[in-house]
Amino acid sequence: MTEALQILQKYWKHDSFREPQEAIIQSVLEGNDTFALLPTGGGKSVCYQIPGMLLNGITLVISPLIALMKDQVENLQKKDIKAIALLGGISIDETSDLLDNCKFGNYKFLYLSPERLQQEWLVERLRQLPINLIAIDEAHCVSQWGHDFRPAYLKIKDLKEHFPTIPFLALTGSATEVVQKDIETQLGLENLQTFSKSFNRENLSYHIVHTEDRLSKIQQILTKNPQSSIIYVRNRKACVEIANQLNYLGFKATFYHGGLSFKEKEAHRILWMENKVQVIVATNAFGMGIDKPDVKTVIHIQIPENLENYYQEVGRAGRNGEKAFGVLITDKTEIELAKKLFSNNTISKEFLKDVYKKLNNYFQIAYGEGYNEHFTFNLNAFCSQYQLSVLKTFNALQFLDRQGIITLINESSEKVKAQFIIPSKEVIRYVSLHRNEEEIITTILRTYSGIFETEVGINPNLIAKKSKATEKEVIDTLHNLEKANVVSLQLINNDSYITFNEVREDDLTINRISKYLEIRNKTKLEQFKRIIDFIENETTCKNALLLEYFGEKKAKPCGKCSTCLKKKPTNTVLVVDKILSLLREEHLTSKQIEAELNIDQEELIFALQMLLDKNKIKSNNKHQYYIS
Numbered sequence: 001m002t003e004a005l006q007i008l009q010k011y012w013k014h015d016s017f018r019e020p021q022e023a024i025i026q027s028v029l030e031g032n033d034t035f036a037l038l039p040t041g042g043g044k045s046v047c048y049q050i051p052g053m054l055l056n057g058i059t060l061v062i063s064p065l066i067a068l069m070k071d072q073v074e075n076l077q078k079k080d081i082k083a084i085a086l087l088g089g090i091s092i093d094e095t096s097d098l099l100d101n102c103k104f105g106n107y108k109f110l111y112l113s114p115e116r117l118q119q120e121w122l123v124e125r126l127r128q129l130p131i132n133l134i135a136i137d138e139a140h141c142v143s144q145w146g147h148d149f150r151p152a153y154l155k156i157k158d159l160k161e162h163f164p165t166i167p168f169l170a171l172t173g174s175a176t177e178v179v180q181k182d183i184e185t186q187l188g189l190e191n192l193q194t195f196s197k198s199f200n201r202e203n204l205s206y207h208i209v210h211t212e213d214r215l216s217k218i219q220q221i222l223t224k225n226p227q228s229s230i231i232y233v234r235n236r237k238a239c240v241e242i243a244n245q246l247n248y249l250g251f252k253a254t255f256y257h258g259g260l261s262f263k264e265k266e267a268h269r270i271l272w273m274e275n276k277v278q279v280i281v282a283t284n285a286f287g288m289g290i291d292k293p294d295v296k297t298v299i300h301i302q303i304p305e306n307l308e309n310y311y312q313e314v315g316r317a318g319r320n321g322e323k324a325f326g327v328l329i330t331d332k333t334e335i336e337l338a339k340k341l342f343s344n345n346t347i348s349k350e351f352l353k354d355v356y357k358k359l360n361n362y363f364q365i366a367y368g369e370g371y372n373e374h375f376t377f378n379l380n381a382f383c384s385q386y387q388l389s390v391l392k393t394f395n396a397l398q399f400l401d402r403q404g405i406i407t408l409i410n411e412s413s414e415k416v417k418a419q420f421i422i423p424s425k426e427v428i429r430y431v432s433l434h435r436n437e438e439e440i441i442t443t444i445l446r447t448y449s450g451i452f453e454t455e456v457g458i459n460p461n462l463i464a465k466k467s468k469a470t471e472k473e474v475i476d477t478l479h480n481l482e483k484a485n486v487v488s489l490q491l492i493n494n495d496s497y498i499t500f501n502e503v504r505e506d507d508l509t510i511n512r513i514s515k516y517l518e519i520r521n522k523t524k525l526e527q528f529k530r531i532i533d534f535i536e537n538e539t540t541c542k543n544a545l546l547l548e549y550f551g552e553k554k555a556k557p558c559g560k561c562s563t564c565l566k567k568k569p570t571n572t573v574l575v576v577d578k579i580l581s582l583l584r585e586e587h588l589t590s591k592q593i594e595a596e597l598n599i600d601q602e603e604l605i606f607a608l609q610m611l612l613d614k615n616k617i618k619s620n621n622k623h624q625y626y627i628s
Contacts, residue, residue: 004029007053008046011079018043020195024169025050028133033168033189035139037175037196040315044171045072048135051169052108053081057130061111063137064150069111076109083109086116099125114141114152115404117159127162134159136187139170140308143182144519146175150402151516157188174308177551199311199550203318206542207327207562208535211613214301214329215245220612221327222251222279223619224590224605227296228272231281232313234302236457240450242301243281250621253279256286259457287313293320300328303338306527307534307549330535342528345392346521347399353510355396356405358386360504370500377408377496380461397498399520403513407499416458417490418444418478420451430486440477443467455488538563565606575599575607580627583617587624 004025008014017025020036021043027034028051038044052059063069069085076083084098084107099122102110110129116122134156140146142153160168170183184192211217222229233239239255246253254268254277272280273292280286284304298317304310310328318324362382363375379397383390401408420427427445431438443466448456460474467474482489502509534545542561557564565572578597582588588596594604608625611617618628 027193032193035194040312055132057132059133061135082107085111117155135169139172140175142186143179205560229297231299252277256282258285349514370504377498409497419455437477439467587626
């Protein structure tokens, strides 16, 4: 393994492998089919990239995430390693040229999506390449019991017929025991070597906080832990609102969501990565490829879909090995809302069929036609025309996408971006002089908080509906505001795109995939119940609950999660008394209190939270505590 270590040091600038990377690489080099379960931050990509560098030929990497493929290819190219990705939206001729480059251009890595394997001509072209390894990333997608099942992954097994001597390497960051066994079966893995890393993160403690005053709790947490933090929220609007509120309170914060342009995303991400801001408020669109070692706290103020997603998101804290915290802030109302949203957005076979038929009618596709036809698509306009729930319809379209019936490229469903560039009192003056535009302008202001501070995406269809105007009147009003130098305006030409991968067959199509929908709904319900139990269970250690979910039985209580800390009442009372005694003398920071009392940090934090919750103490802008 000397040569493998040299490659790691030369290209990845690491002195040594993480456990169990070296053993995985050795297994692959010996020609074994290999399964690797490495939780978030475990360094999965190195496990196939280094063997790919050592072996003659090209490594085929199958991944479901376009953005991740782009990221991997760019990172390899920066290292002067030849890599290429077959992304969507390119013609057969262009694809053929890229494959010729792979064959004759000494490329080392070829990335493609599993859906590509459904194209027989492309598989035939792959057979002509000197493939040395087939790596399957996000391998849990092959299992019907996984949290992101994609039937296209079932085609991967067919590659065994074409490449019988080539090793398969299946990689995933989250898989239960049932899913692991299903992966082995569905991929036809033979002479299998299995490697896994414990899901236990000794430096990370999990806390469930029940409170209605989320902002106050966030303020307390960020004051006590002024290091780098992530706050996960449910939607784009909350991203901007929470970031603005934190900036008002004196914290440096930015935000990140899928509606931002690439340039904006990069600018906001770099601010946070370079510690120019303490906090990034984000939807779950943020996180892929993020490896920031000094994240102290990850806060959720919404309930994630499942424990797999939660573990991955919270696992971005504490990668430097220092103490870190995962805090989920919730209350009974939020839990009931989550349950209601889950129920309302579960897709039935009838609803899926209805959406599919209306989608074809929307684009005037006749029965038996539509194969390989491409259309621009506005989700909000479609849902408005047919009186459909936007989120539920998006879930249905996403399911059709993952079954390979359509390809949905969701670049943006917002056609316009705008920002008010004059003070609010001047906007009021403008409205008083243009009464015919008043309803549209006030609707925009009510709908998009933060539009004075930053450029936001405007949905003209939504504004038209709320203000009882037409979409054209909304656009005309925005143009008038731009001419009067009231707003900066950007029209976005690219929208979402849909490609129909099959001819229209209505009942035949939906009946064929309905069994997968039934399994998906059953799996998602079980996963949702498990995360609700994780939140509501006040007797079992949070870390033990997580480990048990991922198949690690009989885990000992961690002693530092919110459940474990509640079992230390006597000690906490003593700590509380000592803190109050100190604060009667002077204002002190948490570090000063910790040094004075010489106590464990988790015990101190719990005691301070208790005192803050009961309004016994307060904190100032110097991060000092004092008796209120």
